[in-house]
Amino acid sequence: MLVGVRKEADDRKEDPLDFALWKSAKPGEPSWPSPWGPGRPGWHIECSAMNYHYFGESIDIHGGGNDLIFPHHENEIAQSESFTGKPFARYWIHNGMLQLRGEKMSKSIGNIISIDEFLEHHSADSFRYLILNSAYRNPIIFSEEVLAQAERGLERLRSAFQPANPSATGAPQEVLDELRSQTETTREGFIASMDDDFNSAGALGQLFELVRMINIARDSGATDAELEPAQAMLRELTGVFGLLLNEPKADQNQAAADPFIQLLIDLRTELRKQKNWELSDKVRDRLAELGVVLEDGKDGTRWHWA
Numbered sequence: 001m002l003v004g005v006r007k008e009a010d011d012r013k014e015d016p017l018d019f020a021l022w023k024s025a026k027p028g029e030p031s032w033p034s035p036w037g038p039g040r041p042g043w044h045i046e047c048s049a050m051n052y053h054y055f056g057e058s059i060d061i062h063g064g065g066n067d068l069i070f071p072h073h074e075n076e077i078a079q080s081e082s083f084t085g086k087p088f089a090r091y092w093i094h095n096g097m098l099q100l101r102g103e104k105m106s107k108s109i110g111n112i113i114s115i116d117e118f119l120e121h122h123s124a125d126s127f128r129y130l131i132l133n134s135a136y137r138n139p140i141i142f143s144e145e146v147l148a149q150a151e152r153g154l155e156r157l158r159s160a161f162q163p164a165n166p167s168a169t170g171a172p173q174e175v176l177d178e179l180r181s182q183t184e185t186t187r188e189g190f191i192a193s194m195d196d197d198f199n200s201a202g203a204l205g206q207l208f209e210l211v212r213m214i215n216i217a218r219d220s221g222a223t224d225a226e227l228e229p230a231q232a233m234l235r236e237l238t239g240v241f242g243l244l245l246n247e248p249k250a251d252q253n254q255a256a257a258d259p260f261i262q263l264l265i266d267l268r269t270e271l272r273k274q275k276n277w278e279l280s281d282k283v284r285d286r287l288a289e290l291g292v293v294l295e296d297g298k299d300g301t302r303w304h305w306a
Contacts (some may be wrong), residue, residue, distance in 0.1 A: 013289045019075050021045045041202050044075035051080065053069075066137070069094055093198060096139040099159035105142070114143070125243050126150045132200040132241055153204070155293070158245050160211040160234055164224045165299040171222035183230045185208040200241070210234050219297055247304075261292055265301055268294075 003009050003016040008156075011017075015250055020042040025031030031038040039047070051059055064073060073092070080088040095105040100111050118127060120229040136141050186206050193202035214230050240246060264283055271280035287303075295302045 019044060019071060021079060044072055045079060047072070047268040048076050048080045048083070050089075051086075053075075057084040057086045059089050059120075061091045061093060061094045063095065065096040067094060067283060070134055092135060095136045096134075098140050098142055100142045104139075113120075122147060123154075125154055125245065128242055129204075131155055133204055134201060136200070138192075138196055153208075154243070154245065156208060156211055156232075157238060157294075158241070158247065160214040160216065161245065162216060162302070164222055165297065167299050168221050168223045171217050171220040171226060175217050175220045176222070176226055179213050179222070179226075179230050182210055183233050187233060187237065188238075192222060203237075203241075205232065207237060259304065261287065265294065266302055 003259070010134055022034060022036055022039050023042050025038045025040060029040065031040055049304055062076075066196035071206065073094075077088050100113065103109060103111060105112055115127075126147055127150075130142070130146060131140065133150065133153065139256070189209075190203045193199040195300070196202065206210060210230060211234065214227060214234070217227060217230070264287060268280045268283040271283070287294060291305055295304075
């Protein structure tokens with residue numbers, strides 16, 4: 001905004017804050033003929049022209065990083081609305097920057113992690129969750145700790161889709177009533193959160209309330225048929241976010257270890273029956289160090305790889 005600081009002042013402008021719709025060509029630059037001489041479209045007019053060509057005079061949502069508000073988006077508004085006489089965009093969603101070790105990810109800094117590089121080590125769901133679990137206007141911190149938190153959140157969501165316990169004969173009516181009520185409440189809360197300035201983190205919180213109630217109902221003896229409506233609603237709402245919630249693929253070494261893991265869990269079950277808590281806890285802790293998660297319930301112990 002300070003004249004002559006970012007670049008030299010152009011004495012052809014009537015005002016230093018004016019911007020170019022058509023830039024005169026410099027030697028060696030690509031150019032096209034025009035009534036004003038050879039040149040090319042200004043940076044800002046490109047976007048207005050593309051919007052007008054493909055979407056018409058007005059659009060519903062315009063996104064982009066918050067570093068583009070000035071001058072790019074303000075100039076888009078000025079030139080588009082001057083041309084059409086209509087509002088350019090109904091809603092603006094300016095996202096915060098992705099930060100790595102406290103610095104904005106930027107090509108100029110050289111701290112870029114590409115999507116392909118990310119997917120070599122993590123699932124697409126984990127990146128979606130990382131983005132969704134933050135207000136879009138805020139900076140997003142990228143770190144292994146934050147990614148681990150995202151993986152734990154995804155695991156909680158996946159837990160709700162487990163089938164009923166083998167011995168399930170039906171949950172008490174009051175539990176089923178609460179599950180039905182929570183299903184509707186979650187749907188309403190999800191929509192309200194998303195209508196509140198795209199509050200995806202709040203919408204995720206609504207999903208976890210339903211996850212909690214589904215797991216309570218399963219532990220209370222709910223059958224697959226009793227769990228299905230709530231699970232279907234959860235699947236629909238996670239689908240809005242594009243979350244696939246596929247189980248992580250175990251590598252060959254993990255698959256080969258599965259029978260031995262089950263043997264240790266059976267041994268732990270016997271130790272718990274004998275009230276040998278110290279040794280049973282040691283088995284649980286050592287399994288956790290190997291990446292095995294145990295879930296104790298009244299119908300036994302379930303396990304999965306973290």
